[in-house]
Amino acid sequence: MEALQSNIAHIGKPTSRVDGKLKVTGRARYAAEYPAADLLHGVIVSATVPAGRITKLELDRARAVPGVVQIFTHENRGKAAWLDRKWRDEVAPPGHPFRPLHSDRILFDGQPIALVVADSFEAARDAASLVRAEYDIDDFCTELEVRRPEAYDPPEKRSGIPPPPEPRGDAEDAFDRAKHRISSEYRINAEHHNPMELFGTTCVFEGPGQLTIYEKTQGSQNSQGYVTSVFGLRSKNVRVINHYVGGAFGAALRPQQQLFFAVMASLELKRSVRVTLTRSQMFYIGYRPDTYHAIALAADNKGRLTSIMHDAVAATSHHEDYQEAVVNWSGMMYHCDNVKLSYALAKLNTATPCDMRAPGASVGVNAFECAIDELCHDVGIDPLEFRRINFASIDENTGKMLTSKALLECYQQGAAAIGWDRRPVKPRSLKDGRELVGLGMATGMWDAFLMKAAAEAKLTADGRLEVSTAASDIGTGTWTILAQIGADALGLPLEAITSRIGDSTLPASPVEGGSWTAASNGSAVMAACEAIKATLFKHARAMTNSPVAQAEYDDVVFAGGRIALKNDLARSLSFAEVMHAADLAEITETGKAAPSLLQMRKYISYTHSAVFAEVRVDEDLGVVRIPRIVCAAAAGRIINPKTARSQILGGVVMGIGMALHEEAMTDHRLGKIMNHSLAEYHVPAHADIADIEVIFVDETDEKVSPLGVKGLGEIGIVGTAAAVANAIFNATGRRVRDFPITLDKLLA
Amino acid sequence: MPQPSPTTMVPIVLTINGVRHELSLAPWVTLLDLLRERLGLTGTKKGCDQGQCGACTVLIDGRRVNACLVLAVARDGADITTVEGLATGDELHPLQAAFIEHDAFQCGYCTPGQICSGVGLMQEGHAHTREEIREQMSGNICRCGAYTNIADAIEDVIARQSASREAAE
Ligand code: FES
């Protein structure tokens, strides 16, 4: 920390991605792009019914396609673990993990039922299309509304997900007695991650039981652990590499089907195998579950919140109890003495949902912040003023203190940037041509986690530093920020640093998710670099005639590849001299990061934001345009404002998708998702996105992580859809409580 | 009735990034799979294989095309430029450099398609405003949401090109 402060060169400076050149020239290789000798191609065949049993599989026509090598089904699949728990990955929710080809049972539509392996992709694809299955179909239900009455409190809680807090005060009584109150129901439809890269795995067969696996994953070590556990392989014989990941947004946290299939086929056939999912198959590997939100709020005349009740029901699968923190946010966004929250699950015949960008918060906060806007309207108070009045300075769910919360600055700077004073007080009162104009806002919030992580740093006598940790860069900028951290720690130019990530053989790392990578892996890298500095200093002092012989560690600085006396910079030694004198070709040290349990008893950390949106709605056609969004975030120290800004932009764009575009459309009579393609599941495109301004307010937080970093991957999406919905209300006077807000709902 | 086999080889010639390739190909091979699986040119990406995302955009005889929708044998004689063919030696194409400068990507997976599409758009010469850039780039999806930065990068290069054209006149 000391050295960073005395020597800030790269941290905080907008820095172009170190992997940028590889990405713009097409040389960055993704999982399905690695060559292998004698490579076979696998194509998965998916079930076309949502529940039941396979009664017959017709494979003859598929087998007859020239080039087909093998077709795997539940009748001849390769050996894999029997015990349920062997299939559980690091982030699995409670329940029974899905085991591909385990039996003839169908658990959800789109479930893989066969793998066709051929010597060319075309042959495998063609043969896969010729596989015919017959089924005995069981009763099924894919509609949350139908199952909602049977919703239950999940008996086993998912690790890392806090259940809703106990009620405080008497929310019902306060609601009954309140002057102003609203009670509404919101629904947010299921969404699909749809990263641009198709899920793919290239499994290189290096010898019996020995594999190198290029895999689309957010955690190389999670995938590695899964493969060794499921197939009973030795840890040292399986290496998983994920240097570049073409987006994931949570979908690649858990090992997906293509990994199982590529490895199973490779072990059985003793050949290298590549398996890639189709776009449509990617709609069956997990999704953001549909949620219903019953929200009741009350306030007094002055706009002070007196009651908060938020009951959410979310979908999960029959085989796993997937859980998120959906309602907890409602108990800590604002100060309120009477709070009652609940969260329940309902089982559907679908794949298990999986974490998608800001899981829980993006839906829970969205619904809650819309309801707050309704309450503001009822009280007749400016929504921004309301949020200032009800500012919470501690986490009222746990009673813990916050390590920092520069949210008021977010409100102030965001409001100034959007021109909040232009907002018409009366809904549907501002018109420009044929468009109704409105402004809306919302607060955003996400956890600032510090996870256990390890790193290694290696300094060589030529003044180059290598920092490594098994982190992943899914577009987050991890390659770049780790290099920046290394450069500043040792006072070296950025070009002298090489980051190594995306490889299961590197020092232990959690999966890349939850916005914790910069804080956790970054802090571990910094610790490793600090250890190198200590070693360098020790050797420097031991040198004959050393200028630092009498100095203490605090008396020196590391800059420009030299150790110098702080009060006499001319007296210095180069790293090379020190290492030469100590007869060292390199210095390698490790570092760790972990949360402080002592601190956690008293403190808790969150990232905050204020999102402001301007919308224009065509009065006749209901078409919504969003000319401008401002997201002001308080996220601690920003290592790289350039890539950090992109993180927020990406979150905001996905939030716009939630507000206006994205929804899985299921035909509940068939139990099938009907829009499983990018043509029919609309994600925001260029034409949908106009101007987005990102503001990082100053926030110093020395407790949240050794680097003072909070993380940015999720915060951009939280609150964005609510800000848009609230702006639509301001523009049109219509409150749509069913997301996405498509034009049919606006015109209805 | 005997059917013509999709695996009967057809000889074709393609010029890819300035290099002439004499190929013998089955008719069911798309240009995209030819590039990625047979020629090792994995810079061109597959995001849907259905013409819906633009990740596979390449330039065929100067025009931007979704390579996943093209059967390679149908383009016998064509001149193809992929993302690997845009730079001159170590010198990046101005749009590639602008993408880095403006951080016009995150995961990088849509990027080759965006860049080829942007180059095609500039050659078409119909985009003069930011609105038009956004409209005419809408066939290229970026799930990471780098749209504003992509528009900045393209706008920047168009502005610099027209500035240098004016200076030359
Ligand atoms: S892969 Fe060709 S358009 Fe998506």
Ligand code: FES
């Ligand atoms: S950069 Fe990831 S999809 Fe565009």
